[in-house]
Structures are given as C-alpha cells and as structure tokens.
Amino acid sequence: MFIGRNTEEACFCFNYRRRQDEANVEKENTKNRIRKNKNKKIETETDLSGRTQVHTSMDFRFNFQILPIISSFVFFLLFCSTVFPAMSAAQFEDFRRMNQTFRPGEESKKMRLIRTHLMKINKPSVKTIQSPDGDVMDCVLVHHQPAFDHPVLKGTKPLDPPERPNGYNHAGMESENYQLWSLSGEYCPEGTIPIRRTTERDILRANSIQRFGRKIPKPVRRDSSSGGHEHAVGYVSGEEYYGAKASINVWDPKVTDRFEFSLSQMWVISGSFGDDLNTIEAGWQVSPELYGDNYPRFFTYWTTDAYQATGCYNLLCSGFVQTNNKIAIGAAISPTSSYNGGQFDISLLIWKDPKHGNWWLEFGSGVLVGYWPASLFTHLRDHASMVQFGGEVVNSQASGSHTSTEMGSGHFSGEGFGKASYFRNMQVVDWDNSLIPLSNLKVLADNPNCYDIRGGINNVWGNYIYYGGPGKNPRCP
Known part of the structure; x- marks a missing residue:
C-alpha cells in the first residue's frame, strides 16, 4: 500500500510537472504568436473576377521601408486580374488610349458596363x-x-x-x-x-x-x-x-x-x-x-x-x-x-x-x-x-x-x-x-x-x- 501510494503520488507529481511544463510551453508559444500577429495583419479582398486574394501587410514599424514595393506589387496584381483576362493586347491598347488616367475601380466598372451593353445588342x-x-x-x-x-x-x-x-x-x-x-x-x-x-x-x-x-x-x-x-x-x-x-x-x-x-x-x-x-x-x-x-x-x-x-x-x-x-x-x-x-x-x-x-x-x-x-x-x-x-x-x-x-x-x-x-x-x-x-x-x-x-x-x-x-x-x- 505504501509503495503503491508513493508510486501513485510520484506518477501524479510527474504528470503534474509534465502538464505544467506543457502549459508553460503553450503559454510561450501563444505569446510568440501574439507578438508576431501584432506585427502583421491579414487582409482579404475579392477581385473583379470573383477570386479571393490574400495580401500580408506589415505594421507601421516594418512597412515603413517596404510598403511602396508591396503597394506597387498589389496594384500590379489587381491590374492584371482585372484587365488581361478580358482583353487582348490590341484591346488593351485601345483601352489605354481611351483611359490615360488609370483608376482600377472605375475602369473595371466600365468593362462590366460594356459587357452588359454587348449582351443587349x-x-x-x-x-x-x-x-x-x-x-x-x-x-x-x-x-x-x-x-x-x-x-x-x-x-x-x-x-x-x-x-x-x-x-x-x-x-x-x-x-x-x-x-x-x-x-x-x-x-x-x-x-x-x-x-x-x-x-x-x-x-x-x-x-x-x-x-x-x-x-x-x-x-x-x-x-x-x-x-x-x-x-x-x-x-x-x-x-x-x-x-x-x-x-x-x-x-x-x-x-x-x-x-x-x-x-x-x-x-x-x-x-x-x-x-x-x-x-x-x-x-x-x-x-x-x-x-x-x-x-x-x-x-x-x-x-x-x-x-x-x-x-x-x-x-x-x-x-x-x-x-x-x-x-x-x-x-x-x-x-x-x-x-x-x-x-x-x-x-x-x-x-x-x-x-x-x-x-x-x-x-x-x-x-x-x-x-x-x-x-x-x-x-x-x-x-x-x-x-x-x-x-x-x-x-x-x-x-x-x-x-x-x-x-x-x-x-x-x-x-x-x-x-x-x-x-x-x-x-x-x-x-x-x-x-x-x-x-x-x-x-x-x-x-x-x-x-x-x-x-x-x-x-x-x-x-x-x-x-x-x-x-x-x-x-x-
């Protein structure tokens, strides 16, 4: 009985310390995730063709240096997904001439209106x-x-x-x-x-x-x-x-x-x-x-x-x-x-x-x-x-x-x-x-x-x- 009780207590203590160690590790992992998440946020946006894109943008401390690069890249992706699936090179040249100032939202709306008009006639x-x-x-x-x-x-x-x-x-x-x-x-x-x-x-x-x-x-x-x-x-x-x-x-x-x-x-x-x-x-x-x-x-x-x-x-x-x-x-x-x-x-x-x-x-x-x-x-x-x-x-x-x-x-x-x-x-x-x-x-x-x-x-x-x-x-x- 004594031996059994000591064994049971030993096992209990071991399990307790193991669970405590695991809890400490989990706490540390959670803290690390929180620290990382503070430095970034996930943004999703839906492009004009219905696809969902995920973009990662760093917080102010980080994007101060690379934000212009990321912004240009996101702009380029949005431009490609909006224009190129619907237009050939020749069509794009006409599109570019008629719209010297590029506004993605406005021009995407224009293309939708054009397709609606084409369906009508x-x-x-x-x-x-x-x-x-x-x-x-x-x-x-x-x-x-x-x-x-x-x-x-x-x-x-x-x-x-x-x-x-x-x-x-x-x-x-x-x-x-x-x-x-x-x-x-x-x-x-x-x-x-x-x-x-x-x-x-x-x-x-x-x-x-x-x-x-x-x-x-x-x-x-x-x-x-x-x-x-x-x-x-x-x-x-x-x-x-x-x-x-x-x-x-x-x-x-x-x-x-x-x-x-x-x-x-x-x-x-x-x-x-x-x-x-x-x-x-x-x-x-x-x-x-x-x-x-x-x-x-x-x-x-x-x-x-x-x-x-x-x-x-x-x-x-x-x-x-x-x-x-x-x-x-x-x-x-x-x-x-x-x-x-x-x-x-x-x-x-x-x-x-x-x-x-x-x-x-x-x-x-x-x-x-x-x-x-x-x-x-x-x-x-x-x-x-x-x-x-x-x-x-x-x-x-x-x-x-x-x-x-x-x-x-x-x-x-x-x-x-x-x-x-x-x-x-x-x-x-x-x-x-x-x-x-x-x-x-x-x-x-x-x-x-x-x-x-x-x-x-x-x-x-x-x-x-x-x-x-x-x-x-x-x-x-």
Missing part, C-alpha cells in the same frame, strides 16, 4: 458567318432583333412589304448584293437576319458607352459649318415629300483621324433645325471609330431630336426593323470606284408606305432591307419637308489645321465623271406615291475651298450632282 444567333474583312455576321431570328426591344414595338411582328412607288421600274435588272461578307456564298436562313457582331474593341473606340453608335449632337444648319461637320449637298425643300431615290457613287476616301468620318448619303428630313429635328438617313460611310477600319460600309441612321438622345447607326439600338436575310447593315461594300477607272454605284430608295405610314428602305435593285416604323417619329409620321443628297465629313482639326480627310473621291466636283464622286437619277416621292424628278434643286457647300458641289440634269442621268474634295490643300489650309 448582340442577340443569340442560329448561324454565324465569317466575312473576309474580319466581320462576324450573326444570323438572328427576325423577332429577336434589337428593334423589338423598343417599348413601342415590343410584342409586334415585322410587316409585309408594301408596293413600290409608281414609276419605279427595275424589270430586267438583277438583284445584286455588293457586300464583302456575301463573297463566302453563305447567307442567313429564312426567318433570320444578318447582324454585324459588335465587340468590346468597337465600344472602347467610342467617346463613351452612351454615345456608341450615335452621331455627336450638333447644329445641323446648312448655311454654315458648325461642330466640325462640313457638308456639300444638293437639296429640295418647300413641298411635302414622301421619299427619295438616287444612285450613289461608292469610293473609299482617306480618313486621317480615328474620330473623323466621311460619308455620302440621302437625308429625309422634317421638323425645324432645332431639338425637334426628325431625320431618316442611308448611304455609305468610312468611320474608323465606329467600325475599326477604313472600308466604305452601307449604313442607316435615324433621330427624332436632332441626334441628342434618340436613334443610332444601323441596328445598334432599337428602332429600324430589318426584314431581309441577305443584306447586312454596317457591312463593307465591294467593289469601289477608282480614279480615272471603273465606276461603281449603289441604288437606294426610301419611301413612305401609304397604307401603314412606315418608311421603307430598298438597297440595290428590288432588295427590301426593312423599315423605320412611323411610331418612332413626330414630324415624319406625316411627311418630310426637305430631302438632301451629298457628302459629310468631320473636321476635328486635330493637327491645328484643316483635316485631310477626303469627301467622296477626294477630288473636286469640276473634275467630272471618273474622278469626282456623283449622285445620279435623283428623284423624290410625291403625295400620290409616285417617283418624280426634282424641281428647284439647290446646292450648298459649307467650305467650298475644301469640298465643293455642282448640279446638273441630262436625259441619261436625270438630276445629278458631282461633289467632294481633298480637305486640306493650298486653298484650304
């Missing part, structure tokens, strides 16, 4: 066609196109084509399609329409997401040059107009600044030249900002408030209803005219359907593209009060002098056929839905030393104009 497709010029055409179901996102059009269906205006005869003429993407021999299936796919790079080139696909609001008087926009146009006014038709000579003018453009088009206009201006526009344009290249492209436009908040190019907003599966609005046109060589033009017809009041568009010979619903407009619900034909450029004066961006062929009107750009067979549609020659055609050039215009009439071309110019030259410094 790039509709699901049933087929995809690759164009030789790099464009991607998505074949979208007709009732899924952007037009039907418009509150007035939501839930409606495309209308059947109306009759052409009286006096329009395209019998014996082939239905041509002069667009690069069609060279592949592929078209969108019946019941779908081709829509040029918009990319992140397209939107990054714009001044803002809100202004992407829109003209910059500007005064649109034709008696002066304003807002950097210069025109050379022929026009008629003073009567009620229900449409217009012309054949437009196609060139590939040089555009010298990414924020400038050169276009040739028809304008169907109503309202005053104030905030209530209504326009319907169609033609061809070279716009590096909008398309990222220098191809001349078939385009449309509309506005009901002088380009302020309504309307857009092509199908980049809801409005225009496309009905054709072989024409892509915004696609490159081929072939083009050459100086002192072959000449090429496209025929465009815009007219108001007497039955439903919508404004229809025909491209080429007998190919209906679609229509602008009358419900989009105010003044144009009734008729147009002016029709214009001609060219327009943006003169940004980026170099401090007049731009060298060309209008038309880049040559003055006096050089004539094969050298200067032209409109021919210019007509308007009257109240009786009949095509008639122009009466009292007037011509106007905002800056005739840079771009000029002259009109005429003959038995072959009917009413016609020559117009254009090189921009900067000895008479246009």
